[in-house]
Amino acid sequence: MKLNPGQNEAVHYVSGPCLVLAGAGSGKTRVIINKIAYLVEKCGYKARNIAAVTFTNKAAREMKERVAQSMGRKDARGLWISTFHTLGLEIIKREHKVLGLKAGFSLFDDQDTFALLKELTEDELDEDKDLIKSLASAISNWKGGLVIPQQAKNMAKDEQSQLFAMLYQRYAQHMKSYNALDFDDLILIPTLLLRMNEEVRTRWQTKIQYLLVDEYQDTNTSQYELVKLLVGERSRFTVVGDDDQSIYSWRGAKPQNLVLLGTDYPRLKLIKLEQNYRSSQRILRAANILIANNPHVYDKALFSELAYGEPIRILIAANEEQEAERVVAEIIRHKFVGRTKFGDYAILYRGNHQSRLLERALITNRIPYKISGGKSFFSRAEIKDIMGYLRLVVNPDDDNAFLRVVNLPKRGIGPATLERLGHFANQKHISLFEAIFDVELNHHLAPAAVNSLYQFGTFIVDTGEVATRGEPVEAIKQLIRKINYEDYLYETSTSAKAAEMRMKNISELYRWVTEMLEGDELDEPMTLPEVVTRLTLRDMMERNSEDEGGDQVQLMTLHASKGLEYPFVFMVGVEERILPHQSSIDEENVDEERRLAYVGITRAQRELWFVICRERRQFGETIRCEPSRFLLELPQDDLIWENRKPVQTEQQRVETGKSHIANLRDMFKKES
């Protein structure tokens, strides 16, 4: 396929820093892929000296695959295509000596982090969930903004932030003694390292000679800085982004980085991609009109040369059960009429919990579906159990992992025993695991308890030895067998069927681990510690969802839909307090929700439905729902509201003396 002039320019401009403003569906991925190929084939770069950073593992995976197809597997080998987090992990891994980190560090996911914070702040925060959560996000913000604990303390003005800064410091100390890192560390640590250590900086600047960054509007301060440090003086890079698709500011993303880049690099070349190849003109028009309500830094005029297309429909359901049924019925009808595939349909929603009823409706109608993101594979108890074991084997100082698995299956080690063990370990400033082997433990615990603990500890050590001896696959096999995990599942599950399901999940995990340990044509073999950290980044899960690509209706959150496209898209729950979400209305941050709606709309290629309810059950009470303000902002002549004359004429407007929008609101109220 030929590139249009803008795309062409973006691909061939390689002499300096380059910013590509790429509207939705304007072929930005194609630009990146072509550019990588161009750099290797025409500019003399070696694959191993080019890095491309994407926002999700899935996107990285896809890009790797597409690049490999376009330039041949051999040439593509060695390219660094990953997320920021995986790149950071790689840097940490290779520089762990300089950093003074032990090789087998644990990667804490946010649940681990939460558990640790809860533990550490019992006295100060009194187990208050909301407080702990805001502490967690404060810490995450600090880390994302490159603020270390000492600086946080210095900057703290009020009492609350002083307390939080102090707890941040305590958290950091404990993470260190657990030999653990959290997600934010994966960016923070490499950035600080590159900033302070010239030798390391030079090494990485030599290694990565050209850097490409996708979804640039989602970078936060530390990622911005990391990019800057990696590209150095040469500043050979291309970043691609779209401020209208910035939907992650709640976790520190700074779309202003798009502007900042212009001041930091005066020679920055700005290229706009404005032709949309994805959506019908009508869908694009709706999206453009909606997003025009937001402020803009760079003006952008997206256009499409595709057909004008079908009207956008708004389905109105009495309640949330009906909402799900309506969607499913419409898919069945539409598929029958249009002879389409289930895989052509996507259902998008604001929050993960909204998927439940949809799932149920799909199941009862025997429609195959795939639900991505959300309550993932990795939050299943059985997976967390086995991962807990693996983490402990790799890094015995990981107290979180220890606590998860020490009495699983039951080994007669109850809370009382653990309480004492914890107290003892705390006094001696050692990990729980080390405490087991301390001779003085006898003075604090009954012999039976000490013995159970000792047995457990020895078991972990033994497994670790098998793994390091070069037989990690064998070690995992033994592990699952020796803890009688299968029996445990059958005993604890409510039905044999459920146990079977869980065991299947375990086999799946086992398969992935084995694959990663052994490597394949695109990926090098990994060590067990690497596998464990990579799985925590949910790397494998997303890879898997691809080859499972049967003919299935796709369900996902609006956030998860970014970067994807589907011929037919349903957006459900497009109501006030859901699609602008209540909290964003309270915080007066509706613009970001509008961008979220914009992202959803621009996923659609051919047809688009919005679905709303008149009322919905929210924990016991039924509450009335109002259509989202975004629906009222759309061009009404492109919409068909169900059971209703679509458009108010100019005459009606004059007669009633009310605005278009007020009238629509009235109509909705009368009917419900």
Next chain:
DNA sequence: CAATATCTCCTTTTT
């Protein structure tokens, strides 16, 4: 003291 049964809270988005 450990294992199981009941009751409560809360539900934005994710690397």
Next chain:
DNA sequence: GGAGATATTG
């Protein structure tokens, strides 16, 4: 409708 804390039993 699910996880986590509390009440009850073995």
